[in-house]
Amino acid sequence: MGLWPMFSKTLLARVVPRSLLGRMLLLTLLAVLLAQGVSSLFWLSHLRASRMEGLLNASRSLGYSIAASVRYFSLLPPGYRPLVLEQLRNMGGTRFFVSLNEKPLVMEPLPDSPSKRAVLQTVEAVLRERLGNSMPMYVEFVSPEHLRLFNGNLGLSELPRSWAHYVLSLEPLDPPILVTQIRIGPEEWVYIGTLMPAPYLSLDQPFLPLQQAWFIVFSSAFLLLFIGLLIHWQSRPLKQLSREARDLSLDVHAQPLPEDGATEVKEVTRAFNAMRERISRYLSERSQLFSAISHDLRTPITRLRLRVELLEDEALQERFTRDLDELDLLVKGALQCVKDTDIHENIEPVNLNVLLAHLVEPYLAGGSPCVTLSGEAQGPVLGKPLALKRCIGNLLDNALKYGHRAHLTVEDDGRCFVLHVDDEGPGVPEKDLVQVFEPHVRLTTQQQGYGLGLGIARNLAHAHGGEVSLRNRAEGGLRATLSLPRPLA
Numbered sequence: 055m056g057l058w059p060m061f062s063k064t065l066l067a068r069v070v071p072r073s074l075l076g077r078m079l080l081l082t083l084l085a086v087l088l089a090q091g092v093s094s095l096f097w098l099s100h101l102r103a104s105r106m107e108g109l110l111n112a113s114r115s116l117g118y119s120i121a122a123s124v125r126y127f128s129l130l131p132p133g134y135r136p137l138v139l140e141q142l143r144n145m146g147g148t149r150f151f152v153s154l155n156e157k158p159l160v161m162e163p164l165p166d167s168p169s170k171r172a173v174l175q176t177v178e179a180v181l182r183e184r185l186g187n188s189m190p191m192y193v194e195f196v197s198p199e200h201l202r203l204f205n206g207n208l209g210l211s212e213l214p215r216s217w218a219h220y221v222l223s224l225e226p227l228d229p230p231i232l233v234t235q236i237r238i239g240p241e242e243w244v245y246i247g248t249l250m251p252a253p254y255l256s257l258d259q260p261f262l263p264l265q266q267a268w269f270i271v272f273s274s275a276f277l278l279l280f281i282g283l284l285i286h287w288q289s290r291p292l293k294q295l296s297r298e299a300r301d302l303s304l305d306v307h308a309q310p311l312p313e314d315g316a317t318e319v320k321e322v323t324r325a326f327n328a329m330r331e332r333i334s335r336y337l338s339e340r341s342q343l344f345s346a347i348s349h350d351l352r353t354p355i356t357r358l359r360l361r362v363e364l365l366e367d368e369a370l371q372e373r374f375t376r377d378l379d380e381l382d383l384l385v386k387g388a389l390q391c392v393k394d395t396d397i398h399e400n401i402e403p404v405n406l407n408v409l410l411a412h413l414v415e416p417y418l419a420g421g422s423p424c425v426t427l428s429g430e431a432q433g434p435v436l437g438k439p440l441a442l443k444r445c446i447g448n449l450l451d452n453a454l455k456y457g458h459r460a461h462l463t464v465e466d467d468g469r470c471f472v473l474h475v476d477d478e479g480p481g482v483p484e485k486d487l488v489q490v491f492e493p494h495v496r497l498t499t500q501q502q503g504y505g506l507g508l509g510i511a512r513n514l515a516h517a518h519g520g521e522v523s524l525r526n527r528a529e530g531g532l533r534a535t536l537s538l539p540r541p542l543a
Contacts, residue, residue, distance in 0.1 A: 078285050079278055086277055090270045097266075106172065109254045113173045117180030120234050120246055123150060124185060128238040151221045151247040155205050158192055158235045158243055162200040169257040170195055173250070177232070191236040195257065198223060201231055201247070222247055229255040291315035295323055355382055403434035406471060409443055410462065413450060424454060429464030431471055435538050437518045442538075445514035446473065448507040449522070449534045453477035457531055473536040481526040490524065511536070 071077050127135055135154055142152065164170060178193050185191075201210045201222065210222060222231050234246045249255060291314045298311050310327040313320045358378055365371040407430050417425035435442075453460035457477020465472040482490060491509045511534075512522040520538040527533050 079282055082278060082281050083274060086274045087270075090274070094266060094270070105254075106169070109169060109250075110172060110176050112251050112254050113176035114180055116232070116248065116251065117177040118184065119149070120177070120248075121181050121184035123152065123246060124181075124234075124236050124238065124244050127152070127154075127244050132239065132242070149221070149248060151203075151245075153204055153245045155235075155243045155245050156241045157205075158237075159202045159207060159245065161194070161196045161202050161233065164195045164197055164230050164257070167257055173232070173257070177234070181234070181236070185236070189236055189238070191234065193232070193234050195230045196233050197230055198228060201233070203245070203247075222249065227255060230257060288316055288319070291319045291323060295319075295326055299326065401436050401438060404437045404439050404442055405434050406431040406442075406464075409439070410446070410464070410473075413443065413447055414462065424459045425450070425462070426460075427462045427464075429466070431464060432466040432468045433540075435471055435518075435540055437538070441514045441517065445511045445522075446475075446536065448511040449473075449475045449536060452507050452511075453479075453532070453534065456480075469540055471538040471540070475534040475536070476527060476531055478531045481530065481532045482524060484526070487524050487526075491522075508534075 071080055127138070130138060139152060139154065174193055174195070178191070181191060181193070198210055202208065203210065203213060229249050231247050231249060234244075236244050236246075238244050250257075291312075295311060310331075311323050313323045313327075315323075355378060358374075362371055362374040362378065365374065410427060414425050414427050418427075450460050450462070453475050454477070457479030459478045461474075461476040463474040463476070465474070491512050508522070508524075515522045515536055515538070518538055519541075520536060523535050523537075525533050525535075
């Protein structure tokens with residue numbers, strides 16, 4: 055696996071919430087944002103298309119009006135043209151600012167944009183259609199600050215407000231101005247300045263309106279709030295079920311878990327109650343079965359031992375005795391395996407510091423240096439006290455039996471309790487580090503036992519959500535590590 059897939063997987067695991075509520079809210083938020091985003095894109099696309107269509111219609115209408123004004127001035131006798139302009143300027147209320155110049159005025163145009171190109175092409179096409187292609191013309195959009203008027207290139211701010219401000223400005227907005235310059239005679243150019251009609255004062259493409267953005271935010275927030283309350287309400291039975299499963303009580307007189315919540319949750323709760331009842335019944339029957347087996351097997355074995363002692367042939371007596379010892383060992387081992395992995399015990403907070411102190415106290419009290427203990431647990435863990443004592447005791451006994459000394463080291467970061475049990479023995483061959491956990495597997499015949507200690511310890515650790523692992527130390531000896539994670543709150 056490459057570095058990028060590993061990094062992305064780790065980043066995803068950190069970003070995605072762990073709880074059901076958090077994941078549902080995250081998925082809901084993504085779904086709402088995706089739906090709102092797609093609908094907003096369709097709405098914005100339709101808005102831009104309809105706006106462009108209206109803008110082109112307004113541009114055509116404006117082109118017809120400009121063409122009519124130019125045609126009117128071109129038909130007037132040259133001497134009357136200034137008089138008509140003066141009367142129009144004094145009357146006020148006209149849509150256009152019109153002047154007659156000796157030459158076209160040079161101004162800095164607005165930056166190019168799709169809307170600007172569409173308007174200019176439409177207006178110029180209408181003017182060519184109405185006035186012909188022989189009349190030179192310039193059509194451009196100019197910002198108010200770069201607008202120039204009359205032959206003296208005066209700015210808009212240099213003129214009286216009654217002359218041009220009411221036609222070419224719209225405070226507090228700053229819309230662009232469409233300037234059309236057309237030659238109608240020698241050294242005579244008609245200058246027409248106007249604003250685009252409402253609501254097309256601006257040439258900018260419409261973005262998502264602020265009201266639409268706030269609608270998305272508030273609708274998403276309310277939806278997440280209500281879904282969060284719904285999930286919290288529906289997940290309470292699941293939390294109770296999780297708590298009951300973690301603190302599983304197999305008492306036959308324990309009250310069944312209430313079947314509340316949705317239909318699926320009720321079915322899960324009903325299945326959990328049935329499972330707990332079956333497990334409790336099975337353990338009770340198993341206990342009775344092995345008690346009967348113990349009673350039924352020990353009696354004939356004892357009877358056979360008495361009969362063997364009556365044999366006169368010592369060699370035959372020795373062979374029978376050896377077979378009976380082996381049979382007795384097998385029976386005791388099986389019964390001990392069942393007994394030591396029994397789960398008839400309720401879960402409760404266990405003080406591991408006190409538990410470890412009780413385990414090492416007999417060795418420390420005698421002044422023997424064969425057992426040492428360092429470190430301490432940061433807090434209790436939820437578990438079965440006797441089972442944990444049996445688990446750690448087996449690891450300690452195994453270290454003393456095969457390594458002569460045991461050094462216990464506690465590491466605890468608050469989230470996981472780790473206990474290292476180091477011995478000073480010969481260690482275990484690497485190929486046998488997994489096999490030694492199997493029942494009745496013993497790597498040496500010089501020590502008494504059933505070969506069950508490590509397997510029982512690992513089974514008990516698994517029952518608490520933990521693990522027991524083995525590794526050979528570089529300085530010699532074997533290290534058995536018990537790790538018990540604490541569940542997240």
